[in-house]
Amino acid sequence: MKITQVEAIYLRLPDVKNQCDSGQDALIVKVHTDAGITGIGEVDSNPLAVKGAIDAPYSHSISTGLGQLVTGEDPFETERIWCKMYDRAIYGGRFGAVFHAMSGIDMALWDIKGKALGMPVWKLLGGGFHKKIRCYASSLFGETPKKTRDIARRRVDDGFTAVKFGWHPMGQDEKTDIALVREARKGLGSEVDLLIDAGLVWDAKTAIQRARAFADYNIFWLEEPLRPDDYDGYRKLSEATHVRIAAGEEESGRATFLQLMDRGRPDVVQVDLTRCGGFTEAMKIASLAHDRGLPVANHGFTTYINVMAALHWLNSVPNALICEFVAEDETNLREALTKQRLRAKDGYLAIPEEPGLGIELNEDAVSRYRVA
């Protein structure tokens, strides 16, 4: 089998608001083959930079468009193709958007392999640890502490046993920060795990103070309280609190994850399959984390393609902790984009059994929302 074409497809709702959002746009990758099998992948990054990285023509020997590099290759040779992409695009691709683009292509290649063999990706990765995996409902904080409490109640009513709130308005002042966590805990009651995603808002000393204050509300983890490059701050924070510190969604691949793990010493390593280098790299990152006694979780705040990829990966590593599952209220691109719409049952997601990723695009939605 040979790869015949790589398509980077940018989808966007007609009315995109200037706000943190999980489903206003999406960058989808399609890898076509001469066997008639098409694999799909996703990249959560700067969409047009990713499209540029894939569509770019040859510039010189270590700055080449990824689509051109991959065309003509055998999609089963994922390790070799990964190394070829990394080596031949290394000027732009050690980390950041070009590296992210590699993730979507790698994901699509594993989808092709699974479809060709009639097996789910997790089986090709040697997995099979779970039949279902615990997930947490992931959403943004409400505009106020009280609105956050109301959202928390709804998530419990939906059957979730773990709920995360993140980003704005966390980080404005101590009183609001603590009120947000207090009201979230009130809404959840004492039995449901509460996860807090600070959203890169503090320095290390402030984060230590907040971790101590939030410990009164028994939080499951405190995620990304610091700027991602502040690895030394992460280390100070981790050493100063018994609250689990989670980070990793800004990292690109092994090289930066090693910085995070060995300098920052977080307690949970978060890996986004659409940015970390795809399945090929995510397996290695999980292994590096496992060697250090660290559990891994996925990061995914975009489409169900990302969630499905995460389920295959989490089912293939021994140190999977929990799965992020977007639970925003509004109907957006995510609900339209794929034929399958994932739903959690009693706080768990079922491990996919269909060949490949086990998720298909709704081509009507692709046509409707495609802008580039």
Ligand code: MG
């Ligand atoms: Mg986060």
